[in-house]
Amino acid sequence: MPVKQPCSTTARAAHPPLPAADFARWQALIEQQTGVVISAQSQGFLQLALEERMRELGIFDPSHYYQRLIQGQGSAFEWSKLLAGLTVQETAFFRDPAGFDFLSHYLKQHPQQDERALMLWSVGCASGEEAYSLAITASEALGKGAAFGVLGSDINESALAKARAACYSAKRIAHLPGEFRQRYFSPSAEHGGFVVNAELAAKVCFTRLNVLALADEPFFNLDVIVCQNLLIYFRRERRFEILDQLARRLSLGGVLLIGTSEATGWQHPALAPAGAGAVQAFIRKQPGGAE
Ligand SMILES: C[S@@+](CC[C@H](N)C(=O)[O-])C[C@H]1O[C@@H](n2cnc3c(N)ncnc32)[C@H](O)[C@@H]1O
Known part of the structure; x- marks a missing residue:
């Protein structure tokens, strides 16, 4: 399973779930830009990551954030911030x-x-x-x-x-x-x-x-x-x-x-x-x- 796993307590977004068409647009954009695959089960994490980043930027509407990303504002930096919310940084010394x-x-x-x-x-x-x-x-x-x-x-x-x-x-x-x-x-x-x-x-x-x-x-x-x-x-x-x-x-x-x-x-x-x-x-x- 590619992206952070949803878990009932931690993946609860503050806003109602994204409409299916919007979720599909986000899935496509993220995979196109970063290669990262967001499965349907990971929708909660996508939404949390979006909300967290939008809060930091003072953006309230996901479609505004979407526009900002496709217009290339902040580009590499912005994508790295969003990706950090979507991927896990779990690691350890001599993990394997x-x-x-x-x-x-x-x-x-x-x-x-x-x-x-x-x-x-x-x-x-x-x-x-x-x-x-x-x-x-x-x-x-x-x-x-x-x-x-x-x-x-x-x-x-x-x-x-x-x-x-x-x-x-x-x-x-x-x-x-x-x-x-x-x-x-x-x-x-x-x-x-x-x-x-x-x-x-x-x-x-x-x-x-x-x-x-x-x-x-x-x-x-x-x-x-x-x-x-x-x-x-x-x-x-x-x-x-x-x-x-x-x-x-x-x-x-x-x-x-x-x-x-x-x-x-x-x-x-x-x-x-x-x-x-x-x-x-x-x-x-x-x-x-x-x-
Ligand atoms: C789970 S950690 C693995 C850390 C370490 N390799 C280990 O096995 O313990 C995955 C790392 O991949 C990084 N990552 C995700 N997408 C990446 C990309 N497109 N390019 C480079 N690093 C990426 C994440 O930021 C994260 O730090």
């Missing part, structure tokens, strides 16, 4: 333990052959936990002083602001092994919670990126790409297009890790399936990037 074990093993088996720093990418990184988990995994697998960098990207600016702040509550890191908490986090008197240590944080950077516009992005030669719990928002064909774009950006021997059953049936001529069971991964076996 089997996937991170697989990556750790992969990194140990594929030591860097040349001078180039290893590059890892968390696509749809939300508030940054996945990107920092990648950095911890690389740091542990490659050893002290290893040259690597992690890029985290997301469409949601407020999630990215949290990622850049690199400060997490005690609860969010409670499940990490004690040695990881000690090695990579310090208590923050200023912000409360725990900040990612400067040495690790310096290896991680964040940027705003819409996966539907990947074709315009300059990122290539990635050694590890992780794209989990993001493809669920899109139709099957769109998921496959996004994965084709990510595949183009892998270095030779680089690995793409996705969520199990998020893109069943996808394959790529230059990539070989890797991983098994709870891990769905692909490794680039042929040079390229121009396919």
